[in-house]
Amino acid sequence: MTGLHDISQLHTAGHPVAKGQPILELRGLQKKYGAVEALKPANITFLSGEIHAIVGENGAGKSTLIKLLTGVIRRTSGEVYWCGQSVQLATPTEAISRGINAVHQEVVLCRHLTVAANMFLGDEMQAKGLMRQRAMTDAAQVVLNDLGFNLPAAALLSDLTIGQQQLVATARAAMRGTQFLIFDEPTAYLTRQESAQLFRLIRRLQNEGVTIVYISHRMEEVFELADRVSVLRDGTHVGTRLIGETNDAELISMMINRTIEQIYHKEHLPIGEMIVETRGLSGPGFENISLSVKAGEIVGLYGLIGAGRSEFALGLYGRQPLSAGEIFWQGNKVTIGNERKAMDLGIALAPESRRDQGLCLNLPIGLNINLPIFDRLTSGLTINRRREIENADKQISDLKIKTPTRRVLASAMSGGNQQKIVIGKWLSHGAKLFIFDEPTVGVDVGTKAEIYRLFARLLEQGAGIILISSYLPEVYELSDRLHVFRQGKLVASHTYRSASHEEVLTQAIGV
Amino acid sequence: MSVETTTESAPVPKKGMNILFGLILLGLLLLLWLLLGIFTNSFWTPNNISNLLRQGAMTAILAVGQTFVIITAGIDLSVGAVVGFSSVTIAWLLQAGVPLWPAMALTLLVGVAIGAFHAFGIVRMGLPAFIITLATLTSLRGIGLLITNGSTISISNDGFTDFSRADFLGVPSLFWMVLVVAVPAYIFLHLSRWGRYLFAVGSNSEAARLSGVNVNRTIYLAYILSSTCAAFVGLLLASRIGIGNATQAEGWELQAIASSVIGGTSLFGAVGSVHGPLIGAFILATINNGANLLNVNSFWQRIITGALIIIIVYVDQLRRRGSR
Numbered sequence: 101m102t103g104l105h106d107i108s109q110l111h112t113a114g115h116p117v118a119k120g121q122p123i124l125e126l127r128g129l130q131k132k133y134g135a136v137e138a139l140k141p142a143n144i145t146f147l148s149g150e151i152h153a154i155v156g157e158n159g160a161g162k163s164t165l166i167k168l169l170t171g172v173i174r175r176t177s178g179e180v181y182w183c184g185q186s187v188q189l190a191t192p193t194e195a196i197s198r199g200i201n202a203v204h205q206e207v208v209l210c211r212h213l214t215v216a217a218n219m220f221l222g223d224e225m226q227a228k229g230l231m232r233q234r235a236m237t238d239a240a241q242v243v244l245n246d247l248g249f250n251l252p253a254a255a256l257l258s259d260l261t262i263g264q265q266q267l268v269a270t271a272r273a274a275m276r277g278t279q280f281l282i283f284d285e286p287t288a289y290l291t292r293q294e295s296a297q298l299f300r301l302i303r304r305l306q307n308e309g310v311t312i313v314y315i316s317h318r319m320e321e322v323f324e325l326a327d328r329v330s331v332l333r334d335g336t337h338v339g340t341r342l343i344g345e346t347n348d349a350e351l352i353s354m355m356i357n358r359t360i361e362q363i364y365h366k367e368h369l370p371i372g373e374m375i376v377e378t379r380g381l382s383g384p385g386f387e388n389i390s391l392s393v394k395a396g397e398i399v400g401l402y403g404l405i406g407a408g409r410s411e412f413a414l415g416l417y418g419r420q421p422l423s424a425g426e427i428f429w430q431g432n433k434v435t436i437g438n439e440r441k442a443m444d445l446g447i448a449l450a451p452e453s454r455r456d457q458g459l460c461l462n463l464p465i466g467l468n469i470n471l472p473i474f475d476r477l478t479s480g481l482t483i484n485r486r487r488e489i490e491n492a493d494k495q496i497s498d499l500k501i502k503t504p505t506r507r508v509l510a511s512a513m514s515g516g517n518q519q520k521i522v523i524g525k526w527l528s529h530g531a532k533l534f535i536f537d538e539p540t541v542g543v544d545v546g547t548k549a550e551i552y553r554l555f556a557r558l559l560e561q562g563a564g565i566i567l568i569s570s571y572l573p574e575v576y577e578l579s580d581r582l583h584v585f586r587q588g589k590l591v592a593s594h595t596y597r598s599a600s601h602e603e604v605l606t607q608a609i610g611v
Numbered sequence: 612m613s614v615e616t617t618t619e620s621a622p623v624p625k626k627g628m629n630i631l632f633g634l635i636l637l638g639l640l641l642l643l644w645l646l647l648g649i650f651t652n653s654f655w656t657p658n659n660i661s662n663l664l665r666q667g668a669m670t671a672i673l674a675v676g677q678t679f680v681i682i683t684a685g686i687d688l689s690v691g692a693v694v695g696f697s698s699v700t701i702a703w704l705l706q707a708g709v710p711l712w713p714a715m716a717l718t719l720l721v722g723v724a725i726g727a728f729h730a731f732g733i734v735r736m737g738l739p740a741f742i743i744t745l746a747t748l749t750s751l752r753g754i755g756l757l758i759t760n761g762s763t764i765s766i767s768n769d770g771f772t773d774f775s776r777a778d779f780l781g782v783p784s785l786f787w788m789v790l791v792v793a794v795p796a797y798i799f800l801h802l803s804r805w806g807r808y809l810f811a812v813g814s815n816s817e818a819a820r821l822s823g824v825n826v827n828r829t830i831y832l833a834y835i836l837s838s839t840c841a842a843f844v845g846l847l848l849a850s851r852i853g854i855g856n857a858t859q860a861e862g863w864e865l866q867a868i869a870s871s872v873i874g875g876t877s878l879f880g881a882v883g884s885v886h887g888p889l890i891g892a893f894i895l896a897t898i899n900n901g902a903n904l905l906n907v908n909s910f911w912q913r914i915i916t917g918a919l920i921i922i923i924v925y926v927d928q929l930r931r932r933g934s935r
Contacts, residue, residue: 419821443823457821460814462881471811471822474804482802525822 117183119149123311124169124200124280129178131164138164141178142337144330146280151302151312153322153343156332156355156544162315163514165332166282169313170202171195199279203269203286205542211258216240218257219272243275247301261406263294270298274305281305282313285542287321291404291570292605299325317544319348331355352545367556368596369396371580374431375533375564376447378416381425385411386588389425393533393564398555400579401568403608408588409568410452413535417449418442430532443472448531450522452538452568458522459510466492466506468521472529495524500550516547523554534558537568552578572601584608632875636890643897651904659900664786665775665851667896669694669844672792673863674870674888676840679800679833681871684813684880685733685740687834690841690867692751693725694860697845699755701771702764702855711771715846722842725751726835733834734827740834748864755857764855775851785847789889792840797885799836809833813880869916870895873923894919 117123128141139161146152156162167173169180171192180187182198189195209218216237217224225232225239240253249267257265266286273281283302287295302312302325316322322329323343330340331354338354372395381389386408393399401409414420416427418436427434429445436442442449451457459468469492470477477483477491492506499520503513510521519539526534536555540548555565555578569575575582576597584592584607592599592607647654654660673690680687697718704714725747732743766772777784800806808829811819820826844863849855872878873894874887895916902912 417821439821440823440825449821451821456815457817460811460818460881463810463814467807467810471807471819471824474807478804482798483804483807485802529823 117148119147119309121148122146122181123148123183125181127179127181129165129168129180130176131168131173132176137335139168140335140337144337144340146311146313147328148311149306149309150327151306151314151325153314153316153326153329154332155316155319155322155329155351160332160355160544161335162332163284164335166202166284166315169195169200169282171200196276199277200282201273201276201278201280202282202284203266203273205285209257209265209269209272211256213257214253215244215251215255215257215260215268216253218268219243219253219275221272223276243271247271247274247304248297263290266290267294267297267301270301274301274310278310280311280313282315284315285317286314287316287318293609295321317542319351322351323348355545367559368580369559372396372562375429376416377428379426379428381412381415381422381427383411383415383420383422385420386415386585389590391583391590391593393566395532395562395564396559397580398559398565398567398578400575400582401566401585402570402572402575402582402604403585404570407585407608409585410537411588412585413449413451413537413566413568416442417447417535419449443529443531446530446532447535448526448529448533449535450519450526450537450539454515454518454522454542459518461511462509464507465496465501465503465510465513465521468510469495469506469524469528472525491528495528498527499524499554514544515542516544519543519547519551523551531563533564533566535566535568538570539567540569540571540574572605576601576604633884633886633890636874636887636894640890640894640897643894643901647897647901647904651901653904654901659904661778661783663893663896663900664783666900667893668783668785668789669847670863670866670870670896671789671889671892672840672844672847673867674874674892675792675796675885676837677864677867678871678874678876678883678885678888679796679809680740680837681868681876681878682800682809682813682880682883683830683833685830685833686744686868686878687729687837687841688741688744688864689725689729689747689751690837690844691860691863691865692748692755693722693838693841694845694848694863695857696725696751696755697722697842698849698852698859699758699764699855699857700842701846701849702766703758705766705768705771706764711768718846719839719842722839722845723835725842726838727831729834729838730827730831734830752857759855759857766849766853766855771850772853775847785851788843788847792843793885793889800883800885805829805832810881866892866895866916869920872920 122145124146126142126144128143129139130137130141131139142165154162154165164173168175169189171189171194174190180189182189182200187194187198189198189200195201210221213221214237216239219240220236225236237253244251244253247267249264249271251260251264251267257268260268270283270286286298290298299321302314306312314322314325326343328340328342329346329351331338331351333355341351375393375395377392379390389412391399401412403409411420415422416436418438418441427436434445436445436447455461460471466489470488473491474483477488489506495501496503496506501513501517501520501524503517510518513521523539539551543551555567558565567575567578580596582594582596582599582604583590584594584604586608592604594604644654673694677687677690700721701714701718704717705711709717729740729743729747732738733740736743775785779787800809808819808824809832811822811824812826812829816826819829845860848859852859870891871883871888872891874884874889874891876883876887898915898919899912902909902915
């Protein structure tokens with residue numbers, strides 16, 4: 101049939117289970133860490149050839165479930181039946197050899213190898229002990245073309261965007277004869293076109309008989325893709341619904357056990373005086389950006405990934421050198437040469453990537469929260485231990501960061517809680533201008549609502565906010581003014597709801 | 612709603628584990644002393660204990676300096692060479708008639724300069740720490756040999772050389788120097804904001820930078836402290852052997868790194884303490900001392916040190932994995 105099909109035939113041993121019959125059954129599957137039940141005994145059946153969505157707040161047990169199914173961790177009790185047979189799934193190798201594979205939110209591939217080399221990694225074509233580079237590149241290109249991905253197989257992975265890397269990871273799993281493919285928040289970093297490509301691929305894999313498990317925070321994706329949806333809450337499997345027999349209100353109430361009337365709280369506050377104004381600001385990745393933020397308003401920056409929004413934020417924050425333009429802070433012309441200068445003025449930046457820019461992951465939560473203010477916590481030579489502890493504990497309780505103590509490492513926290521740590525860091529320091537770059541990526545619905553309420557609180561206290569988001573409904577509903585970025589330039593500006601979603605999107609894509 | 616389940620991997624708070632690890636190390640050291648006391652007649656003699664404390668002291672001070680660098684996810688391979696070079700510097704200065712105290716101060720300043728050069732190479736020239744410190748390792752030995760013309764400079768200042776043989780309150784003065792270094796080092800690393808910055812830079816320098824930490828200054832600080840500790844050890848060594856010789860302290864950088872790692876410092880950065888490397892240094896010194904007393908071939912000491920590094924780091928890995 102197609103290149104994809106040909107190659108997957110090399111690996112697939114055929115499907116022993118007819119479409120619509122159970123392929124993977126969990127019976128009382130349970131995982132305990134010490135006394136804590138991360139997954140309470142769960143009974144979930146996955147049917148061959150279905151797209152089965154799994155939704156739940158952060159910490160609901162989704163990650164635990166994925167790790168159990170892919171053999172990363174071992175279950176405490178319960179049984180797993182694969183094609184009717186009891187299996188252990190004790191190691192990743194066992195899971196993969198049975199045809200169970202996962203595509204993770206954060207791409208786990210070798211950045212310094214080519215796309216083709218990554219796709220064949222661990223399964224290289226060989227002749228007489230040597231790799232057949234050319235053949236692999238050609239074969240990979242056929243697969244990529246066939247999937248409709250406009251990607252060169254010979255390119256280095258590090259030259260691709262995160263979204264493109266995600267597609268490579270998916271293509272890689274697709275050509276390995278995977279029968280059961282788990283997607284863990286795959287669209288978190290994808291542009292809309294990339295998401296559309298991914299969805300086409302997922303449907304296509306489904307048509308070829310692959311069972312798909314799709315984990316997402318985005319309700320509209322679940323309803324667009326899935327056949328059935330299972331809800332997890334606090335480690336409990338709350339229920340499974342046919343997609344036609346449920347709606348997002350029901351799913352959200354199952355997920356969070358409390359009804360959120362409305363996630364978006366747009367409260368129009370009186371707009372105060374000017375906080376910051378940029379005139380013709382240029383730097384690496386952005387050009388001639390003029391915009392302003394006043395007290396009490398949210399200024400949204402929308403655009404596709406790589407449109408220059410984050411680069412602009414880093415430039416304003418003093419992380420990147422500016423090549424032209426002026427910055428006026430509360431009416432006075434300023435130069436912001438480094439991050440400390442920006443902080444001293446009153447700018448806070450919650451950066452795009454929590455893992456790479458936001459957190460010291462292998463350090464305790466408390467240290468992360470206090471990091472910007474250790475100079476203030478210092479009296480004499482040493483840090484005032486009592487005030488250090490007080491501030492960390494205050495932020496943890498104010499922001500409801502779900503941790504037993506401030507000494508837990510940041511890496512142990514879920515996405516939403518990690519975002520709260522980043523925010524807590526800047527609430528400790530205080531600021532007039534808060535820049536939030538993709539604050540709700542990988543964050544559950546409940547935490548999202550908390551973050552939005554926090555925005556309102558900051559505005560009431562007289563701060564201004566720059567909100568950078570690739571999630572249009574969010575930035576559209578929250579922003580008093582919305583600026584659209586495309587290829588490093590500010591291409592359009594709108595007041596609240598003065599343009600339609602379609603207009604904004606069209607401007608961002610530039611068709 | 613149970614709150615704890617939401618941290619998906621249900622981690623155990625670390626503080627208790629760290630104290631436990633420290634106690635295990637201390638227990639290992641005491642066990643070694645006990646065993647050597649049983650199996651040799653000469654271990655628990657005042658002479659031998661003094662000797663052990665003197666030898667361990669120098670490694671311990673190097674290990675503390677090294678730990679600062681390793682916490683920033685760097686490495687300082689030059690410390691052994693700096694020790695040798697400093698012994699030449701002080702001997703040369705004294706020979707040239709510079710009074711003792713200014714000569715010592717100048718030697719320490721040379722240490723500061725070497726550390727600053729390392730940081731300059733890392734921060735401004737973008738060189739890996741491994742490379743720049745490897746380069747100074749060989750260059751400093753070369754410069755030292757050039758100055759001394761390949762031989763040694765003897766030190767005739769009795770006040771200086773007597774110091775290493777002196778005792779204070781019955782304990783060798785060299786051992787007191789460990790405390791002179793360790794107490795401020797402890798305050799610096801564990802109680803001051805600079806210590807927190809070292810950890811933050813070692814964990815994620817970009818996050819630290821965006822949180823207002825002056826990353827470059829922190830790196831300068833770490834390498835300067837390491838080289839200055841090494842120059843200080845150079846003074847102690849010169850006092851002990853009474854000569855300046857650029858080839859002294861061969862391989863001490865590995866002793867320092869080993870002590871630090873045995874003491875729980877992670878070579879990936881962001882994990883470490885002051886007390887761990889101190890105990891690690893004395894564990895290594897005890898093994899060497901004990902091997903001598905037991906007439907074990909000295910080549911075996913190197914093999915044992917290597918095996919110990921593997922075992923302790925492996926146990927530490929298990930501990931980290933287990934608590935996840």
